[in-house]
Amino acid sequence: MELDLGWVRDVRVNLSATERRVATLPGRRTVKKDAQAAWLLKALTCIDLTTLNGDDTEGRVRRLCAKAARPVRPDLLEAIGMTDRILTTGAVCVYHRFVATAVDALKGTGIPVAAVSTGFPAGLSPHHLKVQEIKESVADGAEEIDIVITREHVLTGNWQALYDEMREYREACGDAHVKAILATGDIKTLRNVARASLVCMMAGADFIKTSTGKEGINATLAVSLTMLRCIRAYEERTGIKVGYKPAGGISTAKDVLNYQFLMKEELGRDWLEPDLFRIGASSLLADIERQLEHHVTGAYSAFLRHPLG
Numbered sequence: 001m002e003l004d005l006g007w008v009r010d011v012r013v014n015l016s017a018t019e020r021r022v023a024t025l026p027g028r029r030t031v032k033k034d035a036q037a038a039w040l041l042k043a044l045t046c047i048d049l050t051t052l053n054g055d056d057t058e059g060r061v062r063r064l065c066a067k068a069a070r071p072v073r074p075d076l077l078e079a080i081g082m083t084d085r086i087l088t089t090g091a092v093c094v095y096h097r098f099v100a101t102a103v104d105a106l107k108g109t110g111i112p113v114a115a116v117s118t119g120f121p122a123g124l125s126p127h128h129l130k131v132q133e134i135k136e137s138v139a140d141g142a143e144e145i146d147i148v149i150t151r152e153h154v155l156t157g158n159w160q161a162l163y164d165e166m167r168e169y170r171e172a173c174g175d176a177h178v179k180a181i182l183a184t185g186d187i188k189t190l191r192n193v194a195r196a197s198l199v200c201m202m203a204g205a206d207f208i209k210t211s212t213g214k215e216g217i218n219a220t221l222a223v224s225l226t227m228l229r230c231i232r233a234y235e236e237r238t239g240i241k242v243g244y245k246p247a248g249g250i251s252t253a254k255d256v257l258n259y260q261f262l263m264k265e266e267l268g269r270d271w272l273e274p275d276l277f278r279i280g281a282s283s284l285l286a287d288i289e290r291q292l293e294h295h296v297t298g299a300y301s302a303f304l305r306h307p308l309g
């Protein structure tokens, strides 16, 4: 849609109400036993299994892809009666450099590759290079592109520049889905988070995503509540369902359940599926597998028994 500056400027966020709402969530909601295993298996299908490190190698990316295709040990799946289901993570997320490797490693699995393009994580490369990077990631086979916005546009209130940038990224993605990373830890206020969320959705983002995982503060429940309310408002006004991806620091089964509860309460059942919900995480899968093992055997295993990449 066109940029609706009036809507962007009118947005307000009540900080204390937001904090109160999310503070009560972990105490109010809990799931146990079989229900917990089911929620965790659902969470697993929404993970963008991620490696975004300076020391990434083709070998690590291939190992991560193998894990994405078979995320839970076969004996555990058998014990919980899930052997007839094809369970995979939602995507594998890598730097542009490793897109072709991941596409090759995931051939035949149906798992899409997500690329962090546009000069991730700071997003301060020259604009034409960022657009070019998106095009090259798509040409290498990425079906999803995670772009990073220019935080300066938000911090200076230049909503038109943010909108134009996002529109160009959207266009460069072609048929690939685009997730807009707001880097919420950098843009300081919940009001900025809400405004940036709206602008990115107006400019065509398929998903809005909290963080790169590299900011000082990454995904939080308060930021998530703010972004989910914007997604809800956007759907009410346009009929378009935009997806949500919290990312960065979500590493335990307990964490992810809280995000799932929030999604269900705020947006409903549709937003618990991978087409509208992704979790950007590098180590969460290991804890989910540990919890599933505990569910089956009654004992916790050490993290070293759950290598990812």
Ligand SMILES: O=C[C@H](O)COP(=O)(O)O
Binding pocket: 050, 052, 093, 211, 212, 213, 214, 247, 248, 249, 250, 251, 280, 281, 282, 283, 284
């Ligand atoms: O988008 C994904 C994040 O970079 C992963 O962050 P994490 O390593 O804290 O799980």
